[in-house]
Amino acid sequence: MIEARALVKVFQDKKRGAVRAVDGVSFRCEPGRIYGLLGANGAGKTTTLRMLATLLAPTGGGATVAGYDVVKNPEEARANLGFLSTATALYGRLTAREFVEYFGRLHGLPEDLLAARREQLFTRLEMNEFRDRRCEKLSTGMKQKTSIARVLIHDPQVMIFDEPTTGLDVMTARAIVQFIRECKERGKTVIFSTHVMTEVEKLCDRVGIIHGGKLLAEGTIGELNAKTGMTDLEDSFVYVVTQAGGRVA
Amino acid sequence: MSLRNIGIVYRKELTDALRDRRTLISTIVVPILLIPAMTVGLGGLIVSIAKKAEKDIPPVMILGGEDSPRTMAALAKLPAVQLVPPSNDYATQISNKKLRAAVRLPAGFDAALDAGEPARVEIYIYESDLNSEIAAGKIQAFFQDLRQRTVEKRLADRNISMSVLRPFEVAKKNVAAPEKVSGAAAGAMLPYLVILMCLTGAMYPAIDLTAGEKERGTMETILTSRISRTHLVLGKFLLVLTTSLATAFLTVTSLWFSSRMAAKMFTEQLSKASVGQLHLAIRAQDLVVVFLLILPVAVLFSAALLTIALFAKSYKEAQSYISPLMIVVIVPAVASLIPGVELNLKLALVPILATSLVSKEIFTGTYHWNYIAIIFGSACLYAAIALALAVRMFQREDVLFRA
Numbered sequence: 001m002i003e004a005r006a007l008v009k010v011f012q013d014k015k016r017g018a019v020r021a022v023d024g025v026s027f028r029c030e031p032g033r034i035y036g037l038l039g040a041n042g043a044g045k046t047t048t049l050r051m052l053a054t055l056l057a058p059t060g061g062g063a064t065v066a067g068y069d070v071v072k073n074p075e076e077a078r079a080n081l082g083f084l085s086t087a088t089a090l091y092g093r094l095t096a097r098e099f100v101e102y103f104g105r106l107h108g109l110p111e112d113l114l115a116a117r118r119e120q121l122f123t124r125l126e127m128n129e130f131r132d133r134r135c136e137k138l139s140t141g142m143k144q145k146t147s148i149a150r151v152l153i154h155d156p157q158v159m160i161f162d163e164p165t166t167g168l169d170v171m172t173a174r175a176i177v178q179f180i181r182e183c184k185e186r187g188k189t190v191i192f193s194t195h196v197m198t199e200v201e202k203l204c205d206r207v208g209i210i211h212g213g214k215l216l217a218e219g220t221i222g223e224l225n226a227k228t229g230m231t232d233l234e235d236s237f238v239y240v241v242t243q244a245g246g247r248v249a
Numbered sequence: 250m251s252l253r254n255i256g257i258v259y260r261k262e263l264t265d266a267l268r269d270r271r272t273l274i275s276t277i278v279v280p281i282l283l284i285p286a287m288t289v290g291l292g293g294l295i296v297s298i299a300k301k302a303e304k305d306i307p308p309v310m311i312l313g314g315e316d317s318p319r320t321m322a323a324l325a326k327l328p329a330v331q332l333v334p335p336s337n338d339y340a341t342q343i344s345n346k347k348l349r350a351a352v353r354l355p356a357g358f359d360a361a362l363d364a365g366e367p368a369r370v371e372i373y374i375y376e377s378d379l380n381s382e383i384a385a386g387k388i389q390a391f392f393q394d395l396r397q398r399t400v401e402k403r404l405a406d407r408n409i410s411m412s413v414l415r416p417f418e419v420a421k422k423n424v425a426a427p428e429k430v431s432g433a434a435a436g437a438m439l440p441y442l443v444i445l446m447c448l449t450g451a452m453y454p455a456i457d458l459t460a461g462e463k464e465r466g467t468m469e470t471i472l473t474s475r476i477s478r479t480h481l482v483l484g485k486f487l488l489v490l491t492t493s494l495a496t497a498f499l500t501v502t503s504l505w506f507s508s509r510m511a512a513k514m515f516t517e518q519l520s521k522a523s524v525g526q527l528h529l530a531i532r533a534q535d536l537v538v539v540f541l542l543i544l545p546v547a548v549l550f551s552a553a554l555l556t557i558a559l560f561a562k563s564y565k566e567a568q569s570y571i572s573p574l575m576i577v578v579i580v581p582a583v584a585s586l587i588p589g590v591e592l593n594l595k596l597a598l599v600p601i602l603a604t605s606l607v608s609k610e611i612f613t614g615t616y617h618w619n620y621i622a623i624i625f626g627s628a629c630l631y632a633a634i635a636l637a638l639a640v641r642m643f644q645r646e647d648v649l650f651r652a
Contacts, residue, residue, distance in 0.1 A: 010648075055472050075475055075586040083473035088544050090468030094261070105257045106474040133269075154475070 001066065002035075002052060002158050002189050003028040008060030009047050009213075021047045021212040024061065027191050029206070030156065034180065036204030038237055044191040044213040046085075050160045053083045054190065066157045066189075079107060082151030085162035092136030096127060096146045099135055100153050107154035114153070114223045121149045148179055156190045165199065178203060195233045200239040207233070212239045254476050258484020259440040266454055266488060275453045276492045280499035285507035291509035296453060299495075306331045307349035307384035310339050314354035321393070324352075336505060343375050349384030362399055369636075398600065421531065440539065440608030441495045441582045442504070444601060447547045448554075448578050450496025451489050452571060455554035458485045460567035468649065482555070482643040489551040501536065532614075539608045542621070545628035548605050552635035557643050562651055576614050597623045600631050 007185060008021040022044045026125035029035035039045045050056040052063050054074035063070045097118070102202055104114040125145045133144060151159065159164050161180060165173035180203055183190050194200060200207055201221060208218045217224060217240045221233050228236040258478055266272045309330040333348065342348035351373040355361070361368040372388055375381040380566045404411060462468040471481065554571060561567035581602035584590055592606045603624045610617060642648055 024379055050399050050650075053473050055469065057648065075477055077471060079472070079475045088470040088473065090470070091265060092465070093262075093265045098264070099359075102257070103474055106471075106476045108252065108475060150470075170293070182327050 001028065001030055002064070002160075002191060004048065004052065004061070004063045005050060006061035006203070007051055007063060008148055009051060009056060020213050022051070022058075025208075025210065025213070025215045025216065026061075027206075027208050027218060029191055031189045032184060032187045033205045034184050034192055034203050036200040036207040037191065037210055038043055038195065038197075038200055038207055038233075039193070039210035041193055043210045044172075045210055046162055047209070047213075048085075049085075049160050049191065049193055053081060063180050079154065080157045082154075082156040082159045083162070084147055084151050084160070084164050086164065086168075087162070088147060089136075090146055090150075090151040092133035093134060095132050095134055096138065096142070096149070097122075097131045099146060103150045104153040109154060116168045117153055117155070118149075120123045121152055125149055131146070140168060141175065144168065144172050144176060145171040148176075151244055156188070157182050161190070162194045162195055164192075165194070165196065197232075197237065201233055209237055209240045211244055214244070216240050216244050251477075252482055254480040255487065257485045258476065258481055259487045260459060262454075263491070264490035264650065266457075269457065272454055272457070272492060276450055276496045277499060279449075280496060280503045283511055284500055284503040285510065288507040288511045289514065292515045296515050305380070307380060308347070309334055309388060310342070310348055311385055312351055312353040313356060316357055317354055317359035318465060319359045320354060324391065327387070327391055330384060339373060343373060343381065346378070346380070349381050350386055350627070351390060355435070365403060374418040383580055412415060416639050419458070424562065436610070437586060439501070439504070439540060439610050439612060440605045441586060442537070443501060443543055443608070444582045444605055446497045446500040446577065447493045447543060448550050448575070451493035451547070451551045451554050454492045455489045455551065456558045456561075456564055456567040456571065458489065459555055459559040460561040461564050462652075463561075463649075464563045466552060472649070478643045482640050484634065486555055488640060489555060490547055493547045493551050494540075494544070498540070519633065535574070535614070538616075538621075539611055542604050542625055542628070543613075545625065545632040546601060548632035549600065549628065549635045552632065552639040556635065556639045559639075559648055560651070561641050581605065584617045590618065592620050594623070598627050604628060 004025055004027050007022050007025045008020065011019045011021055013019050013066060018095055018230065025044070025048050026037060027037075037045050047056065050095060051058050052065060052070060054065075054070045056075050057071060065077040068077040069082065070077045091102075094102065101114060101120070102119055104117065109117065111123060118204040122131055123213065125148060127142075127145050127149060130142050133142075135143065138146065159180075161176075164176050164180075168176065181191060184203075190202060192199075204221070206218065206220055209216045209224070217227065217236075221236075224233065224236045224240075228239040230239055266276075291488050306328075307330055310333050311321065311324060312335050314324075324330075335341065339348060339351040343351060353373070354370040355368050355370070358368050358370070370392055374385040374386050400414065401411060404413070422637050459468075460473070472478070553574070557570050557574065558567040561570055578601055581599060584602055587604035590596075591607065592603070592610065596606065597603045603620075606619065607620055607624050611621075
């Protein structure tokens, strides 16, 4: 399970002074469910997810990942977390196998378990053909598969996907969406941030609309549409944001 | 503290570095190929300069002397100089380097010598021009010899012994081993070179493992793994330290082999002393002690470079931060080469300069154990501060995720 409780993040900017990038965001997601965080660029999605992944320390509020407090027990929280975004790149000079093994070892897996998990994942993700090829030589699709193997090697309970399909071609994006669905089927807790409405409609059990660092609305897609009086999610999203005085480009 | 985790990061970074062309060039190729090329090139240069100096007979002009045929005849027989006809524009010719020196003999010079009267010979030179100084030296030697013979003759004519002028002799005796004397110049340069190579060896990996990772997007990937940031930075630091020490070690080894090779290659063409200057005479035990002293300096460089490069968002930005550091390091290292800069308690606390100075002394066989202890201790302290700073910097999200 993952839970955010009134998360706040304030950055100090030389020109703008104190900037509240995330302002009191609360939500929770149970195992076997997908929670979609929907927002425009700069809405505060990535900052929220980075706090959940313990990359950034919250200025206020708190969060737990699989029962571990992200501030008090960051290493345990990360041990139960798989974090994937377009910003999490691969080590180009390592092979796909070395890359996945490196992260398995960092997560403390014993060598025999690591080898078993690796073989299982490489077969499932059809990676055997390029397992000994350097990551810098891989195609975009192969790189995404390697990243997926990296986040799954320690079999985490919680998965966070921060705009995982941005910049990917249709086929690779579909494969990622399919993978997220599989995570849900395997009982994982999934947080998924995007600004692509169709992906949210396909995947998410609940959706939170974030804008200006605040969580403006939350619920199932049906609940959101009912609240706004709209018929589809995109219209509901635009309605919620504009009602809050925001502008959707 | 998990040594296992530090070891995992170190092994990965080592694998990565050994596959990186830029790291291999700065750590292995430069010391192994560039140093021998430079040493052999230097040997060739010395040979060509020595040969040219042997062949070069400087043109010298005699002004006056028409009434002193004896001295003029003796000067004409001098094999080391070539006499040219007198001319009034001798000063211009010396300035234009067509003439190396001119000598003015006073009127009635021979007669003055015979009569025991005082006389003054003037030598015109272009000061600071080496060839002019050499030519003047040859002429000066001739006249000193003439003066000596004149004095001997005058004393003999008066039945006075030469010992009146030289009541006692003063002689300098060398106690240093010949290879120590001949290798002193190379020995003085060596600590400077080792310190510089420690810095250059650490520079590229330090940037690659920090700003490079940020730029490539792998920093965020690694920070999402379970490893603590302290273990991560220590693993990275050990790799940077490895490349730093490897570069310095390979440089010294390469220099040692290539100096021997150059000395063998040019034995026939050069005098024994010149060959000795090429030959890097260092004892293995001196080298071990110097490397132990260099170790905290390498730690200081590795940690400082990691800290500085981590601030940068990109490789280029990191390079612009680190370039001025080269000057900060080179200045104290070069200062140790200045004659007269001697080790004292204050200088022993100046990082880099102190290590450079004490290493120079060690290579000439002098061990000041008190200073060695102070320098090693203070260098360890500076290194520990730099490493603590690097660890602290890796905890700062405003540095790691600088937008």
